[in-house]
Amino acid sequence: MATLIIAEHNNSQLQAATFNTIAAAKQLSGETVVLVAGHNCQSVADEAAKAEGVDKVLLAEAEHYAHLLAEDLDKLVVEQAENFTHILAPATTFGKNIAPRIAALLDVQQISDIIAIEGDDTFKRPVYAGNAIATVKSNDNKKVITVRATAFDALSHEGGSASVESIGTTEHGALVDYVGEELTESERPELTSAKVIVSGGRGMGSGENFAMLEQLADKLGAAVGASRAAVDAGFVPNDYQVGQTGKIVAPELYIAVGISGAIQHLAGMKDSKVIVAINKDEEAPIFQVADYGLVADLFKVIPELIESL
């Protein structure tokens, strides 16, 4: 038994969700091996080798791996697959893009977005936007799994001393060319790993009004999130969206401002430790999951809140 983790990184650093995936792998039998595929990414391999719980790192470097395209990495992973019983990726847009291709090439039914490990072949996962939790047993000889980061506490980034082994690369399939990226630049913590999140909904009324939430976030050292309605209205970029089809978050404190609490939004945040809801409609469903609800006009109370912190 051994587990292969497909590392998500930007060629200089591991993305946080990779550490949560390592933590999940430690609940399975056998060795934990991390595959770092990229371009000029030795530093990532070294970082993975230092991570607690990692037994070995495989490094595959090629120019056409630079953007971690699924159409190239899938074959690389499949070439390594015979040595592994489990192949894990984080349930991020990266992992979701690539893992099903690997599963299909290995003729395996993937298990998506697991939140608990009951045994080497049995897993829990949310379905119907988190309205139900299914316990699923895989009868495939290999398991291909994506891991919900918020469900597994990351282990230490230090303390490990795994070896790094370079492996052969695969040819460029040339099915896809990378054109470019527009990444949201922010000084704030990243949404999925932030301890505190301030999220705004349609009730914010405009993108300009989000400046208020940014101020509040600055006071709290928080990340800023949003509902789908706020993203669709163009108040904030798409990567702010929390929910069934956006990001899954579980901070210590989630403050929902002008968000009604549709089931698709709750799916992304209801595992937060403490939830605060600020909404002028006392019937809003967000209050059903809130530990502390404040029925008020946000334009009145958010400035007060900023003032009192």
Place this chain on the structure above:
Amino acid sequence: MKILVAIKRVIDANVKVRVKADNTGVETANVKMSMNPFCEIAVEEAVRLKEKGVASEVIAVSIGTQQCQESLRTALALGADRAILVKSEDELEPLAVAKVLKTVVEKEQPEMVLLGKQSIDGDNNQTGQMLGALLGWGQGTFASKVEVADGKAQVTREIDGGLQTLSVKMPAIITTDLRLNEPRFASLPNIMKAKRKPLDELAIADLGVDVAPRTETLKVENPPARKEGIKVETVAELVDKLKNEAKVI
């Protein structure tokens, strides 16, 4: 160019799903069913590509029970030219769906297959990528913009850090995100017209595809309930609770 659109019939997004008392699944009796919202977006995108003169024919395909006809008729009313129902009494896993879709692709030879990024019942987010791998095609998943030119699809994708643009060689797989477009409503004349559009039925057993399940669902439970919260009257009270009771700020 031909476009194939895969659509799934699911419990409507507005239904409050209930877990069955015996923990074998969720209640489906007398529950409103609809086309998966992401599939509606896929149909809309295909129809727009046809309206722009990029696509010549749009074929909708669904795998499931006889009732999936309803969703296919909806797709026809929205502008698809014809439909294919692959009849299966059993709920298929994404790998099996991808294998069935592969046989349909091999027969129809489309240059693009549009799918939803995720079905809102199983929340799998797998089928499009699996189909891409089985066909050896490239993919533009979680698309919020698609432009076709010179045998390539330029796809803007919603990724965790923002947006990414890829140029995918055709034939290609595209899976839709919510902001790709806003689906139209079917007009009454188009609903009437859809009744006369061709809808072929195939039996899954005739396709010679291994669709046997690989997983077993041992149980389906309610998520853990949150403990009842309280209402606070003022900002001062809220700050006090967060500091001294919850100790999170």
